[in-house]
Amino acid sequence: MRGKYLWLLILASVLLVALACAKAAPTATPTKAPVAAPSPTARPAPTVTPTPARTGKYGGTLSYAFSSPEVPHLDPLLFTPSMVHTVVGNSYSELLRLDRMTLGKNDITITPELAERWDISSDGLTITFRLNRGVKFHNLPPVNGRELTSADVKYSLERAAFNPVSLFQTTYSAVERFEAPDPYTFVIRLKRFDPDLLYLLGAHHAWIFPKEVVDQYGDLKTALVGSGPFVFERWDKDSGVFFKKNPDYFEKGLPYVNFYEHLIIRDASARITAFRTGKLCCIESVTATEREELKRTNPDVQVEKILRNLGNPAIFMRYGYPLFNDIRVRRAISLGVDFDATVRVFADGEGQPRGPVSCQNGPQWCLSQEELRSKRFYQRYDPEEAKRLLKEAGVPAGTKLEFVTAGDRPRRMMAHMDLFTEQMKAIGLDLDRKSLDYAAMRRKQDAGDYTAMLWGADGQATALAHLTQNYMTGGSKNGMQLSDPKLDEWIKRISSTVDEAKRAQEMLEIQRYILENVLWKVDLIDEYYNAMWHPWVKGWLMDAPLVNTNNGFAQAWIDR
């Protein structure tokens, strides 16, 4: 009898295990981000690291000046560039967080922030988040420190995903709806699998804010009430945004510093001087020359270099413009560019040529330097071949070509335009340069109202997003107005590929196709990005490229 029960018990156990294996939803706390990978030149291991044991010192003020001059307003959904997100990220929280210790490495880990844990259904179409209890908004009107619930998450993400004012709608294009079945459960239902979504929920696309603030002010342009590590104190236009420590921050023991100042110092020399003398804790967007000068006077400053793709130059040829319809012309233009000279002029000698997808997200998503420069493609400097192709295409030497660029941008962009003009002249194209201001140029680019353009290509947080936004019909960064059904179909197929290795292979293949057969846009280079901080600043790590959360200051402390 006893043996019979034993057999029944064993059978039941086996069945339970089998059932569990068949139906169990993969629990993803934490999970690996689908896109993260080391940059081709390895990022040096950070010398200072935040410790979960909260061993840092408390008190003091951290002052930081971002390289971009203006904070136009504080509404993160109305602005994609970093200058708003790096500010508001100090006050807002998100469901997830990209572990700063793994940024730029091969295994970016997505960790919980507001979410305590999350589960993904076996078909990948439902993501259920369990929220941390007791998370409070800042003690500011109109919420006055009330608890953050799933209704707030639902409201915030719906504003981001479905409100016409949001510039992040494409981030949520796979989302069917959001649900908040109870105060601590939040559900995302998807129309199709989206490999980027979790990563983007941990980047700067999913800030959580209270509905009452939007109701009161109409938007978030001047109000900043979140549940993040720092409480907004004031915004002095053209001067800085000032924060104080959130005493009720849900990550106990953080932040370390009492005050955080996000300053606006327009002049680069003034910014560097302020850093040199310790008025600023940290500084980013430092050129190689500036970095070496700083190291001469401050030899013990810490430096971190990562490859990035943000506003780096690209040649946009408007899709359908008769001259460019002949692919030999597009190939000739690409061959006429001296990529190494571009690195010298634009990136102060620290960068590398790039293909359609930047290597900032890892080498598995981008073509290697050897392959890029191979004879198969046109990313190599060969003016003679370029002249031959133009001649073959019936383009006479001295043909005038209107090229638009921005006249109010940094000097290096202008210097590079001079170089590019010379390079095109050498292959027989006479550029008629039209200099516009930044906003007008962006409008022309979005409307396809130009012939050709030399301009900084907007970067994307993930490799797939870069491909989608740049090369799909109607993509938000498809400045050349390209519409290629074969590419569209291909990109959709890649987007729905669950297997990451297979997706990466497909990504490389499509880039080869683009370089050989599309080439309406010639991406020129990626550059290395320098961040520097004083040795007395501990625990701070810069954001990953195009991830503008900036809440690294919550983990930073001062030791001097």
Add this chain to the structure above:
Amino acid sequence: MGKYIVRRLFLLVPVAIVVYTLTFVFIRVAPGDIVDLMLDQGGGGGTRVAAEKLRAQLHLDKPIYQQYFIYSWGLLRGDLGVSFRDGKPVSSELARRAPITLELTMMALVLALLISIPAGVVSAVKQDTPADYVSRVGAVFFLSMPSFWLALLILIFPAIWWGYSPPVVYKSLLEDPVTNLRQLLPPAFVLGSAYAGILARFTRSSLLEVLRQDYIRTARAKGLTERAVIYVHAMKNGLIPVVTMAGLQSATLLSGAVIVESIFNVPGLGNLTMGSIFQRDYAQLQANVLFFAVVVVMINLLVDLSYAWLDPRVRYS
């Protein structure tokens, strides 16, 4: 005197109208479009519909003359408009920033006077001596040095040599006087140095002119001390053109503040003006320029009035 002041104040109106009109026209015909910029930075999807809606909200869909009348009507009612950036009244931002710039320019003025008058006097009294040469070379040096360049030198070299730079976060004089002075003295010196160069040269030439006058010779013949001759008799007359020049040059201080405040991160009107130019914030820019114009005209009025005090022969009617 009273009538004169009233008449001068009335004359302020056409001056303000001309300045305001020119500013209004120039910033609208300049390349660049606030709507492009706002859509680029402010959401709305950047669509044509959003652009048209925004243009209508800002009255930019109307001809310039209609925009002019709409804005002028608001101005007559004391309404300077709202900032295109954050929708707040520009007057409140103006009121918050103006004292900072006025403090900076007053400090620059005081510094300039403290340097230039003694230097000019010494230069005139000790004509063609090493003291005169040093003073003249110094004046020309500061006069010819662009303020933005001097500002960078003052910022960078102390940082390299002594690891010092001024504070980067502004504190008001009442809140933290020491930090306030540490932050404002370097930009005030930069602003005041060129001004001091001009005034020193003017003081020198004006005083040399006066020192050759008959009444100075008479004063000396009466046996007055050289100190009394210079400070009591010569300087009062010699300073009249200097005061005129000081008033006229006040505009230079205000325009210099636009650049210098940006470099030293002083959150005054100059910094705000620079930001408004970058952001095409027409309303804020117009209000700032109008304010600058009114201040310059008022200073000139004060200069004119000071003549009566400096020279009893001058009578206003």
